[in-house]
Amino acid sequence: MSAMVEVRSVHKSFGPLGVLKGVDLQVRTGEVAVVLGPSGSGKSTLLRTINHLEKVDSGWISVNGALIGYRRSGDRLHELRERDILKQRTRIGFVFQNFHLFPHLTVLENITEAPVSALRRPKAEAVRTAERLLDRVGLADRAGAYPKQLSGGQQQRVAIARALALEPELLLFDEPTSALDPELVGEVLDVIRDVADQGTTMIVVTHEIGFAREVADTVVFMDGGRIVEQGPPGEVLDRPRHERTRAFLAKVL
Amino acid sequence: MPSDTLDAPAVPAAAPPGADAAVPRIVPRRRPGRWAAAVLVLVLAALAVTSVVRNPAFQWGVVADYFLTDAVLRGLGLTLWLTAVVMVLGFAVGTLLAVLRLSGNPVLRGVAWGYVWLFRSMPILVQLLFWFNIGALYPVVLGVRTVDLLGPVTVAVIGLTLHEAAYAAEVVRGGILSVDKGQLEAAQSLGLGAWRRLRRIVLPQAMRSIVPPAGNMLIGTLKGTSIVSVIAVQDLLYSVQLVYHRTYQVIPLLLVATIWYVVVTSVLGVGQHYVERHYARGTAGAR
Numbered sequence: 001m002s003a004m005v006e007v008r009s010v011h012k013s014f015g016p017l018g019v020l021k022g023v024d025l026q027v028r029t030g031e032v033a034v035v036l037g038p039s040g041s042g043k044s045t046l047l048r049t050i051n052h053l054e055k056v057d058s059g060w061i062s063v064n065g066a067l068i069g070y071r072r073s074g075d076r077l078h079e080l081r082e083r084d085i086l087k088q089r090t091r092i093g094f095v096f097q098n099f100h101l102f103p104h105l106t107v108l109e110n111i112t113e114a115p116v117s118a119l120r121r122p123k124a125e126a127v128r129t130a131e132r133l134l135d136r137v138g139l140a141d142r143a144g145a146y147p148k149q150l151s152g153g154q155q156q157r158v159a160i161a162r163a164l165a166l167e168p169e170l171l172l173f174d175e176p177t178s179a180l181d182p183e184l185v186g187e188v189l190d191v192i193r194d195v196a197d198q199g200t201t202m203i204v205v206t207h208e209i210g211f212a213r214e215v216a217d218t219v220v221f222m223d224g225g226r227i228v229e230q231g232p233p234g235e236v237l238d239r240p241r242h243e244r245t246r247a248f249l250a251k252v253l
Numbered sequence: 254m255p256s257d258t259l260d261a262p263a264v265p266a267a268a269p270p271g272a273d274a275a276v277p278r279i280v281p282r283r284r285p286g287r288w289a290a291a292v293l294v295l296v297l298a299a300l301a302v303t304s305v306v307r308n309p310a311f312q313w314g315v316v317a318d319y320f321l322t323d324a325v326l327r328g329l330g331l332t333l334w335l336t337a338v339v340m341v342l343g344f345a346v347g348t349l350l351a352v353l354r355l356s357g358n359p360v361l362r363g364v365a366w367g368y369v370w371l372f373r374s375m376p377i378l379v380q381l382l383f384w385f386n387i388g389a390l391y392p393v394v395l396g397v398r399t400v401d402l403l404g405p406v407t408v409a410v411i412g413l414t415l416h417e418a419a420y421a422a423e424v425v426r427g428g429i430l431s432v433d434k435g436q437l438e439a440a441q442s443l444g445l446g447a448w449r450r451l452r453r454i455v456l457p458q459a460m461r462s463i464v465p466p467a468g469n470m471l472i473g474t475l476k477g478t479s480i481v482s483v484i485a486v487q488d489l490l491y492s493v494q495l496v497y498h499r500t501y502q503v504i505p506l507l508l509v510a511t512i513w514y515v516v517v518t519s520v521l522g523v524g525q526h527y528v529e530r531h532y533a534r535g536t537a538g539a540r
Contacts, residue, residue: 051442082447090444100439104457104535113453114443146535166443 004029004170004201005050010059012045019045021225022059027203027218032196034212034233035205037222038248043205044097046222047172050203051092052085063092064169090118093163097175099155101147101162107134108143111162119166126165133161137191153184157191164195171195171202178207209252213237221245315505319496320512328492329513335406335488336475339413343474344467346414347421352451354426365422372419378480381412385484409481417474424466428459460532468525472518479510489513 005027012020019042027033035043048054050061052069060077061068069085070077080088101110111130115121121129134140137157139150147155156176163171173192177185189211196202196215206212212219212233219236221228223244229236240246305311319325353365372380385408388399403411432455440450482491493506500506 053438053442086441086444086446089442092442094439094442096435096439098435100433100435102436102439102454102458104532106535114445117449117453118444118446148535162443 002029003027004031004064005203006062007046007050008060010046010049010061011057012042012049012054013057019225020049020056023222023225023227025220025227025230027201029201030199031201031217032215033203033218033220034216035203035220035222036207036209036212036248037228041222042225043222044174047094047174047203047205050170050172051089051094053094055079063088086118090114090166091169093166093168093171095156095159095163095171095173095176098179099147099152099159101155101159103147105146106143107139107145107147107150107158110147110158111165114162115165129165130161133164134158136164136194137161138187151184152180153187156180156188160188160191160195169201171200173202173204173206175205175207207252209237209249221248223248310504311508312502312505315502316508316512319493319506319509324492324496325489325509325513328487328489328510329517331406331487331492332475332478332489333517335409335413335478335481335486336471338410339417339474339478340471342410342414343417344421344425346418347423348425350418350422351425351429354422355429369419369422372415375416377412377416377477378483380416381408381480381484384408384412405481405484405486408484409478409486413474413478413481417470420470421467424463424470425459427466428461428463429455431462432458457532461529461536464525464529464532468521468528471521471525475517475521476514 003026005025007023007025010020010023011018021042023042023046025033025046035046037043045054049056050063050068055069060070066088067077068088069080071080072078101107102113105113108127108130111133112123112126115126115129116123131140131143134143137160139154139157139161142150142154142158147158150158156179160176176192177188180188185208189208192202192204193211193215204211204216216233218230219233220230221236221240221242221244228242228244229240235241236245237249240249306313350365350368353361354369356362384403385405387403387408391399393399394402436454436458437450440454445454478488479490481488482494485491487495489510493510497503497506
């Protein structure tokens with residue numbers, strides 16, 4: 001078994017508020033892990049530590065064998081230079097709840113920006129890749145539009161294409177459908193499902209239980225800054241072992 | 254069938270009398286007060302204009318005679334040049350100060366704060382006189398006499414730029430802070446470097462909040478450059494002053510300068526409209 005993501009006893013506090021209280025998690029290459037849990041349980045913070053948008057207070061995280069944000073020498077972890085952290089991030093795609101598309105750039109420019117400026121790809125090649133990705137998310141005809149001219153669902157599909165343009169080895173989704181009108185959720189989940197089917201390793205924080213059941217290899221349930229239980233969706237969702245999992249599922253199902 | 258549909262009144266007796274089942278016509282309220290106020294203001298404005306035009310003391314003929322003379326145009330040229338140089342240098346230094354002010358380094362933050370504090374506190378007139386007399390403090394710089402190094406125009410550029418930069422720093426800082434934090438996180442998660450994030454993602458979006466106050470500053474600077482007349486820089490105001498010190502036609506020559514300031518300000522206002530439109534691209538209003 002090869003672990004793509006390894007999280008080891010990660011702690012993180014915001015001031016006096018402990019958000020992650022010793023999280024251990026392994027995600028295998030090609031696996032889709034769906035993280036469930038009530039708000040404030042630390043799911044989003046965990047996801048953000050994996051590409052070093054949040055620094056951990058203790059513990060460590062590695063992706064594909066490389067420590068994220070740090071270099072180890074002896075029993076110390078030295079924080080990497082900004083340039084090296086940025087390089088690591090180009091291999092980890094991140095999709096935000098509120099899309100965070102660049103509003104002053106067209107859809108095409110949003111997607112080609114990182115390949116051209118962070119990976120130094122030739123412009124023409126980046127444009128070809130972007131057009132192919134737009135076709136894949138069903139927006140081939142909107143390349144010249146500005147984000148505000150698209151629906152929320154379309155914006156999120158562009159954001160997914162933007163993350164895919166870097167050909168990441170790992171994709172992180174932070175509640176990708178929570179900001180969408182209900183009728184737009186399906187089109188975004190379809191795209192995520194399609195990406196999952198291609199074998200990309202991904203961690204998805206979501207409230208969509210049906211999606212978890214259908215797409216997840218592993219369901220991870222978090223509460224109070226800890227992982228309460230994890231396992232195949234058939235186990236965690238249908239035969240939860242912990243009272244807190246049962247209570248949560250009773251509320252959302 | 255439900256009787257309370259919108260286009261058919263539920264109770265026929267509720268229809269206005271004489272409406273004959275047709276949709277009633279809407280009559281706007283009459284506003285006599287508006288008409289009266291408009292007429293009054295127009296009359297007052299007409300009286301003011303007539304008095305200005307018909308009062309011979311304004312000497313409109315003299316205004317026309319001097320409006321396009323070489324001396325006046327040279328002064329106008331210097332005013333425009335000074336405004337442009339001060340705006341460009343001021344915003345370059347101001348942007349640098351804004352970035353320092355927002356940096357993670359507390360020393361750089363403190364220095365930028367101190368600069369803005371100091372140069373916003375000093376009246377620009379005092380600053381110009383100070384730089385004009387800097388030779389008293391440092392008579393010789395790098396083996397050159399300071400008075401030879403710093404002519405009146407150089408002093409004007411330095412003084413106005415330092416002053417402008419303090420205000421520009423605050424305008425740019427406000428613009429940067431107006432950009433959603435998520436934009437920066439998205440750029441970081443895509444691996445964009447710090448310089449690229451600033452230039453390609455943050456500043457273009459900050460420009461939407463920067464341009465209106467910057468337009469104000471540009472117009473303020475255009476007129477504010479007239480203060481350099483106190484150190485004998487031959488800008489637009491000083492050029493007409495030189496003429497009226499000779500001819501004593503004070504009012505018409507001040508009108509010459511005023512009309513030029515109004516003309517240039519109006520042109521700049523039109524330019525600002527197009528710049529704002531450019532930076533509004535991608536927002537809901539600019540579809």
